[in-house]
Amino acid sequence: MTIRIKKQALEKACKEIIETILFCLPNAFKGTVYQVGPPPAITAKRVTSGIIDEEKQVISWGLPERSDYNPPGKTWFDYRDQPDRPLEAMAWCVERQKSWTSEDPKTDGRSVRLQTDGVLEDFHHMEPVLIRKKDLYSNNDDHLDYPRNYQRQTLWEGSEYVVAAVIKIHFRPYTIKIGSPETLLIKRLSRAFGTELLSYQLREESIEAMKQLAQDKLDSCNILADSLRNAITKSGLIFSLIKLELGSLRAQWENLLYQRTNRKNEKEEAILQLDSILQKLTEITEEPMWELMDVQKKFLTFSLPPKHGESWVDMQIEKRWSQLLENLSDGAEIAVQVNEALGKLKKSLHHGKDPDLLASCDFMPDLLKKEWVELIYQNMDQVDFEHLDRVINILSDPSLALPFQEKSRKSLVHLRTLFEIMEQLESSTNAVLQQLLNGGKNGHSISSALSSPKKVHAHG
Helix, strand or coil: CCCCCCHHHHHHHHHHHHHHHHHHCCCEEEEEEEEECCCCCCCEEEEEEEEECCCCCCEEEECCCCCCCCCCCECHHHHCCCCCCCCCHHHHHHHHCCCEEECCHHHCCCCHHHHHCCCCCCEEEEEEEEEEHHHHHCCCCCCCCCCECCCCCECCCCCCEEEEEEEEEEECCCCCCCCCHHHHHHHHHHHHHHHHHHHHHHHHHHHHHHHHHHHHHCCHHHHHHHHHHHHHCCHHHHHHHHHHHHHHHHHHHHHHHHHHHCCCCHHHHHHHHHHHHHHHCCCCCHHHHHHHHHHHHHHCCCCCCHHHHHHHHHHHHHHHHHHHHCCCCCHHHHHHHHHHHHHHHHHHCCHHHCHHHHHCCCCCCHHHHHHHHHHHCCCCCCCCHHHHHHHHHHHCCHHHCCCCHHHHHHHHHHHHHHHHHHHHHHHHHHHHHHHHHHCCCCCCCHHHHCCCCCCCCCCC
16 A cells, blocks of 8 residues: 555454445445555555445455455556556546446446456445545655556646545445435545544554453453444544534635635734744754744644634644743744744634624624634534534525535535434444343343434435
């Protein structure tokens, strides 16, 4: 893969994303994750496949089928588009970094079995897992030798991303469409999967420690129960996506206010002021200077609620400045300039709810404006369905006029529904775990604990 993690950890992460999709999408019955190796080979190799039973309870794992993509896999030159062989969906996903949906296998122009043997394949959707080059290679990917396509064009030359993996989900006949909510959900989860792969090495140690602790304290029955819990409790991942979407709404709102009031972006100005002060300091080495500038630049990509934003500035930026100024001969004088810029930076976090600024914006009713600001700047430590419903409702109002308003509304609708499904699955699993741990002493069977969950409705 374009990132390096242990085989066992990679398989675990792949199984988790397959589990999440198969448990949540009622018409999905099989999932596979393909590893896409680093340049120049760009080898595509199946990591694992899972098939879920009719009751949506048990997933069978393995690579039982014969396939060119089973280990050791196929190199780019073996599956890319070229005139002398059938077109493959894998080549489409890897080269174009776009998804491929086979909504009707009879007309699937990239079904290899249909082209070679006349055999129809399953209805399926394939989604590339993208990771930013700058996140993966720290802006140092010039040394990599990317392969070329059949037209001699360098792969991914004009893209910010590389393909780290491809997710393939099989569906029951005629239940998947191009651009359907299912494909949008898989795309959203593929982005989170890419982020998870990047951070997995750091998480792996803590996960292994938690597993070891569980094994020391629990007998084999409890270990099995803990594995069952881990299979469906993915709510934290979905909650992170919800917070990211709310952060995007805050950024859209603040940019809209800047445009409507012709004001400058105080957050960017404050960071530029801090960078300017840094560049004038001659008594410090380049390493701490560039480290602090990177942290300040990173903050510009965030859109946090004011309280969380101020805490982040205190811990990540102000603390570093304090340590840096301690060793400067004129540190006290420079501290005045720094504190002025930091004050401006913290003040900018409240820009989107400034009463004077809001009063000058007459493009939406005052009551709606007040409710909107309260909702998007509210600290959210857990999913609040009522809060999300109110946000979704306001996003239906055209007077808000955000640039990606409808896209954000649909994303929140899908995430809210998915979170509710996962919450119900977790509730049922907790009931089963309790029965297992108590040995059925409560007089209730496991089947009664798994009574039919209430139906989940999408809002909008």
